[in-house]
Amino acid sequence: MTLTKGKALRFVFGETVAELAETDPRIVVLDGDLGSSTGAYIFEAAHPDRFFQMGIAEQNLLGAAAGMATVGFVPFVSTFACFAVARALDSIRVLIAQPRLNVKITGGYAGLLAGMTGKTHLMFDDVAVMRAMAHMVVVAPADEVETRQAIKAIVDYQGPVYLRLTRQDSPVLFDDSYRFELGKSTVLREGGDVTVFSTGVHTTRVYEATGLLADDGIEAHLVHVPTIKPIDEEGIVEAARRTGFVVTAEEHTIIGGLGGAVAETLSDRHPVPVKRIGLADTFGESGPDDALLDKYGISVEKTTAAIKALVLERRRGTQA
Amino acid sequence: MSRHTTVAGPDVVELQDLARQARAHIVRSIAGARGGHLGGPLSVIDMLIALYFRVLQIRPEQPDWADRDRCVLSKGHSSIALYTALAMRGYFPVEELSTFDAIDSRLQGHPDMTRTPGVDMSSGSLGLGFSGALGIALGARAAGKDFTTYAVLGDGECNEGIVWEAAHAAQRYALDNIIAIIDHNKLQQFGWHGDTLEVRLPPYTGTQLVDRWSAFGWKVFEMDGHDMSAILSTIDLARNHRGGPAAIVAHTVKGKGISFMENNYTWHARVPTPEELALALTELGEPIAPPGGGS
Numbered sequence: 001m002t003l004t005k006g007k008a009l010r011f012v013f014g015e016t017v018a019e020l021a022e023t024d025p026r027i028v029v030l031d032g033d034l035g036s037s038t039g040a041y042i043f044e045a046a047h048p049d050r051f052f053q054m055g056i057a058e059q060n061l062l063g064a065a066a067g068m069a070t071v072g073f074v075p076f077v078s079t080f081a082c083f084a085v086a087r088a089l090d091s092i093r094v095l096i097a098q099p100r101l102n103v104k105i106t107g108g109y110a111g112l113l114a115g116m117t118g119k120t121h122l123m124f125d126d127v128a129v130m131r132a133m134a135h136m137v138v139v140a141p142a143d144e145v146e147t148r149q150a151i152k153a154i155v156d157y158q159g160p161v162y163l164r165l166t167r168q169d170s171p172v173l174f175d176d177s178y179r180f181e182l183g184k185s186t187v188l189r190e191g192g193d194v195t196v197f198s199t200g201v202h203t204t205r206v207y208e209a210t211g212l213l214a215d216d217g218i219e220a221h222l223v224h225v226p227t228i229k230p231i232d233e234e235g236i237v238e239a240a241r242r243t244g245f246v247v248t249a250e251e252h253t254i255i256g257g258l259g260g261a262v263a264e265t266l267s268d269r270h271p272v273p274v275k276r277i278g279l280a281d282t283f284g285e286s287g288p289d290d291a292l293l294d295k296y297g298i299s300v301e302k303t304t305a306a307i308k309a310l311v312l313e314r315r316r317g318t319q320a
Numbered sequence: 321m322s323r324h325t326t327v328a329g330p331d332v333v334e335l336q337d338l339a340r341q342a343r344a345h346i347v348r349s350i351a352g353a354r355g356g357h358l359g360g361p362l363s364v365i366d367m368l369i370a371l372y373f374r375v376l377q378i379r380p381e382q383p384d385w386a387d388r389d390r391c392v393l394s395k396g397h398s399s400i401a402l403y404t405a406l407a408m409r410g411y412f413p414v415e416e417l418s419t420f421d422a423i424d425s426r427l428q429g430h431p432d433m434t435r436t437p438g439v440d441m442s443s444g445s446l447g448l449g450f451s452g453a454l455g456i457a458l459g460a461r462a463a464g465k466d467f468t469t470y471a472v473l474g475d476g477e478c479n480e481g482i483v484w485e486a487a488h489a490a491q492r493y494a495l496d497n498i499i500a501i502i503d504h505n506k507l508q509q510f511g512w513h514g515d516t517l518e519v520r521l522p523p524y525t526g527t528q529l530v531d532r533w534s535a536f537g538w539k540v541f542e543m544d545g546h547d548m549s550a551i552l553s554t555i556d557l558a559r560n561h562r563g564g565p566a567a568i569v570a571h572t573v574k575g576k577g578i579s580f581m582e583n584n585y586t587w588h589a590r591v592p593t594p595e596e597l598a599l600a601l602t603e604l605g606e607p608i609a610p611p612g613g614g615s
Contacts, residue, residue, distance in 0.1 A: 049462075052462075060486045060489055063452050064486070065455060067451070067459060068455045068459035070440070071456060071459035072459075072463065091451065093445075099441075
């Protein structure tokens with residue numbers, strides 16, 4: 001049941017952008033002095049003349065990317081999610097989102113697992129912030145296969161994109177037959193007891209969790225939602241119809257992330273009970289990965305238990 | 321050898337008259353819209369007229385011409401001055417200035433590159449336009465383009481940290497295809513009070529602004545930002561500077577050209593009464609009724 005180990009998305013980012021730049025002269029990378037962490041160093045080594053070190057100055061990092069986009073480049077901005085989204089938000093809003101400029105913002109080290117950095121660097125309200133911004137596309141791939149395809153897709157897409165990337169090695173979920181399509185969700189398991197939506201690397205944990213639930217007699221209908229904005233409304237509604245009971249699971253606060261997007265979609269289109277699990281309305285702290293996942297309630301085990309409890313509660317409620 | 325020659329156009333006396341007409345457009349537009357800014361537009365307008373009529377290599381009939389010089393008004397609250405210069409230069413009809421700030425207008429309160437022909441970068445949240453201009457200059461070099469990017473900033477705007485982030489990057493990349501022009505009118509919206517609350521102090525005094533830009537590795541020139549001859553000759557010096565970025569600290573008067581607005585911080589964003597508008601137009605030697613008799 002356990003997925004095989006794969007690469008950290010940050011390295012896949014560096015490799016893929018470097019590879020695409022071989023044939024696409026529009027691609028440049030702007031770094032906020034974190035290239036040795038974010039994987040951008042791989043691009044620098046391959047294309048030193050198209051790598052722009054902007055220093056520890058994130059407002060200008062994002063603003064300069066906007067300027068470069070106006071002369072025809074496709075700039076990838078590489079920094080940590082906390083610095084891109086929180087520190088440089090005004091540059092993103094006024095210079096990138098409002099004019100709909102073709103800048104690809106990669107938020108590295110997003111989520112709970114940022115290598116013992118603590119609450120300053122742990123950014124898990126980034127999706128809520130970026131999703132609320134008009135004109136912004138928000139993508140959170142699950143593994144290396146999907147990340148490669150998603151990066152190609154966002155280069156082909158004309159307009160601003162926020163790409164959520166993570167630090168730690170992630171399992172491989174998809175094989176080479178998988179086809180990522182911007183704005184589309186994908187069904188990973190079919191089941192009739194509960195529809196579960198998840199996104200990003202967390203989908204690998206939820207995939208394992210729903211496997212454990214199946215062993216326990218609970219058949220989950222699992223849908224991976226890599227594009228959180230624009231959300232796949234048809235796919236969400238169709239999957240919700242399958243069971244009439246929805247759980248969302250994410251490595252993000254339960255406020256405004258995937259859970260918010262799914263709840264908004266379903267309350268408009270197909271109102272059914274929606275339960276959101278993920279990180280609470282809180283900030284993070286330092287600690288080893290396993291301890292953080294456990295303490296903040298999003299480990300495979302905690303996710304399994306949470307979904308099981310919700311399904312059992314639902315069964316009791318519908319029987320009563 | 322010069323990189324560019326000044327483009328052909330009106331002579332200094334004609335430029336002065338264009339600036340006088342522009343000031344009338346500005347006060348009429350703000351009075352008509354019952355909103356917007358006056359002090360900053362009046363301090364920067366001479367430089368914008370000089371830029372658009374004699375400096376920038378542009379094609380008003382083809383606003384997105386790829387090789388045009390770029391001009392970013394980073395002090396975006398002076399948008400009406402930019403719109404006036406663009407209209408007078410032929411980007412859109414001068415009559416359209418009366419739609420400033422109106423619903424569905426192409427002329428938004430702050431410059432919007434998606435709406436207005438000739439606006440090279442959106443701006444308005446201070447400091448951002450300059451950062452965008454830095455990116456344009458960086459991109460121009462990477463793309464092998466020969467055009468020059470001009471960024472017009474306010475002195476109060478230089479409070480913003482992003483200005484110095486971008487200034488450092490320009491120096492780090494030794495960009496000599498970007499020119500920052502700082503409208504040093506010595507008053508920001510509210511600023512710091514002096515001996516009394518009515519006395520508002522300049523954001524930077526003496527040589528402080530020059531010293532800051534110099535310290536960031538920029539070659540700094542100074543000029544009288546209301547003297548057309550000085551504007552043209554100083555910009556010419558700046559754009560022929562090589563090996564790094566150049567800044568021009570333009571000494572100006574906030575509210576310039578209308579006696580009761582000059583050096584008075586309350587005119588930063590005040591709407592003139594009909595009487596004040598009439599007085600202003602009289603001082604500018606313009607008819608009080610607008611041309612054509614429109615509102």
